[in-house]
Amino acid sequence: LxxxxxxxxxxxxxxxxxxxxxxxxxxxxxxxxxxxxxxxxxxxxxxxxxxxxxxxxxxxxxxxxxxxxxxxxxxxxxxxxxxxxxxxxxxxxxxxxxxxxxARDLPHPFKRAPKTGKTIAVVGAGPAGLSCAHRAAMLGHDVVVFEAKPKPGGLNEYGLAAYKMTNDFAQREVEFLLGIGGIEIEYNKVLGKDINVADLKAKYDAVFVGVGLGSTNDLGLKGEDFPGVDDAINFIEKLRQTEPKSDMPVGNNVIVIGGGNT
Ligand code: SF4
CATH class of the missing domain: 1.10.1060.10 (Alpha-helical ferredoxin)
Known part of the structure; x- marks a missing residue:
């Protein structure tokens, strides 16, 4: 497009x-x-x-x-x-x-400062968390990122319409970003379940929470929780992770509420 x-x-x-x-x-x-x-x-x-x-x-x-x-x-x-x-x-x-x-296999364009000996915990491998991790790594800190999902990228991977992010761009960008070094990502770590802020604060020199705004506001309509009713973010997430995209079931008779881009 x-x-x-x-x-x-x-x-x-x-x-x-x-x-x-x-x-x-x-x-x-x-x-x-x-x-x-x-x-x-x-x-x-x-x-x-x-x-x-x-x-x-x-x-x-x-x-x-x-x-x-x-x-x-x-x-x-x-x-x-x-x-x-x-x-x-x-x-x-x-x-x-x-x-x-x-597009070229060049060395990462930014260099890390000498190591500070400090380690920072980042919760969320979305745009905020990864940007924070990259800057902290550049300043010489070591970073551990905890991500709830099995893949990094947050909304870039799960929430942006597929036609905007072709050729697996979200994952390529994360790989590029990690090229700075000093960043480790642990997947399937959900805040409040597998990890909590108090433990992270005790173990790390600093904690950055970048869990994002992944939920949508419910409309408050009766039947909103019926099977076949989906919000935009969930729909895009499923579509982004379905290959081939034509396998994504959308139903034959569909009502769309909202006339925005999504
Ligand atoms: S406002 Fe437009 S013309 Fe001016 S610097 Fe920005 S891009 Fe260039």
Whole structure:
């Protein structure tokens, strides 16, 4: 649905950026990526440098380039909207840069600081937990991540629509992130059942809890718990883990409540 940029397209699009002073796109980015700098690096033929700029602010820049609603964030704020009615396609440029770096078997782009001797427990191997783990590892700490599910990635793996995250991107991104070293993941460890915060606090130097917001609000309708009634997050999780996707039973007569993207 959203093909990746070719090098020629990336060069053409990156040259539309005005390298604004006080760039409004950066203010609109929830992770404060230095957008004009990374775009300038693409336009001068340095996509790996662009990727490093992106990933130094947001190690999940590859997923964000695919899943972020850029049209209401950085791209909505782009000054090109005023003159030309079309923003610089920041999301596609970001994807181009990060994919360019990740597609090759290069050494991890960040180095660990000398070991501090401290070990940090992170609960949850989703975007928050893994981002925290990566930064802590970079600062020289050792990290143990406890994940409730059998796979890492959190919502990137279980909650994003399949068409946005093709070719197992969530898992490839986790592998890339773990390339920093010093991070261990323990799977099937549920907080409150297999592990608890008090024990973790006693054993580790610090504890980060990033269990996410995986539940949806119930509608409060009668029959919501009947078989065949599913919420969006559960539905996407099942679809993401079903192969081939055509094996996923959806029923013949379906009612969808809600007219959003999902
Ligand atoms: S607002 Fe648009 S033109 Fe200005 S720096 Fe950001 S992407 Fe470039």
């Amino acid at each position: 959203h093909p990746a940029y070719s090098t020629l397209q990336a060069m053409a699009e990156s040259n539309r950026c005005l390298y604004c002073y006080d760039a409004p796109c950066v203010t609109a980015c929830p992770t404060s990526i230095d957008i004009p700098s990374f775009i300038r690096k693409i336009s001068t033929g340095n996509p790996d440098g662009a990727a490093k700029t992106i990933l130094s602010a947001n190690i999940m820049g590859g997923t964000c380039a695919r899943a972020c609603p850029t049209e209401v964030l950085c791209e909505e704020a782009c000054v090109r909207n005023v003159a030309e009615d079309t923003a610089v396609e920041i999301g596609s440029l970001q994807r181009y840069a990060v994919d360019h770096l990740m």
